[in-house]
Amino acid sequence: MNERVTQALKEVVEVVARLRGPNGCPWDRAQTHQSLVPYLLEEAYELAAALSDGDPAAMREELGDLLLHVLFHAQIAAEAGEFDIADVALTLKEKLVRRHPHVFGAERAETPEEVRAQWEEIKREEKGAKSEKDRFKPALLRAAKYVEVREAQGAPIPLGRRLPGPRPEEDPERWLAEALLEAVAWARKLGRDPELALHRLLEGHHG
Numbered sequence: 763m764n765e766r767v768t769q770a771l772k773e774v775v776e777v778v779a780r781l782r783g784p785n786g787c788p789w790d791r792a793q794t795h796q797s798l799v800p801y802l803l804e805e806a807y808e809l810a811a812a813l814s815d816g817d818p819a820a821m822r823e824e825l826g827d828l829l830l831h832v833l834f835h836a837q838i839a840a841e842a843g844e845f846d847i848a849d850v851a852l853t854l855k856e857k858l859v860r861r862h863p864h865v866f867g868a869e870r871a872e873t874p875e876e877v878r879a880q881w882e883e884i885k886r887e888e889k890g891a892k893s894e895k896d897r898f899k900p901a902l903l904r905a906a907k908y909v910e911v912r913e914a915q916g917a918p919i920p921l922g923r924r925l926p927g928p929r930p931e932e933d934p935e936r937w938l939a940e941a942l943l944e945a946v947a948w949a950r951k952l953g954r955d956p957e958l959a960l961h962r963l964l965e966g967h968h969g
Contacts, residue, residue, distance in 0.1 A: 775847055778833045782841065795835055802831045860884065878914035901960035908964055 781790040805827045812820035833847060840846040861884050863869035864877065871877045909919050921927060928937035949956035 774829070775833060775837075778830070778837050782834075782837050790834075793834070793838070795838060798831065798834065802828075805831060860888075875914045875916075878910065882911050882914065901957045901964065904964050905960055908967065 781787045783791075805824065809821075809824035809828050812824040832850070836845070836847040836850050859866045861881050862877075863884075864871035864880065869880065871880050912918055925941055928934050946956050949959065
């Protein structure tokens, strides 16, 4: 690995450890895995916005903010004698190798769709039954992944059954936002919670 990268990661790990140390920051020392969850979600959305905008300076900063959370949670776990950042990195490395047999093994996958389908199959074999973690993801996030997996499996969700789609002259993002807003308005008129309704639909498809 590039020496600059190794040194930079070593230094930031040491900074986080010092912040959590006896003479560190009172606020940082008071945090727990649970107390940091709202901040983690906030940083993830800020990174998503920076990536969407394509601003390199913002991306660099927001990636750093998200990396802080990875290092912070690893430090908290290390203090409890559970695992450290090296364990996190090694676990990720092993997962990447295991789920890319077309790169590190003898399997073949020629297209992104084939890779995604293979990834999901390996993931199902590893986890067995559906992960309960999915139940805590936002419904739109779950739905986006479900649609992506269906496409990779060659069974895409049919379009046009409820929504006609944008006209050629329309801005696709604006059309999408207005369609989602109208769906939420319909939910209110029907006395239904849109998040819960979508979760229930996905539960039925995954069941």
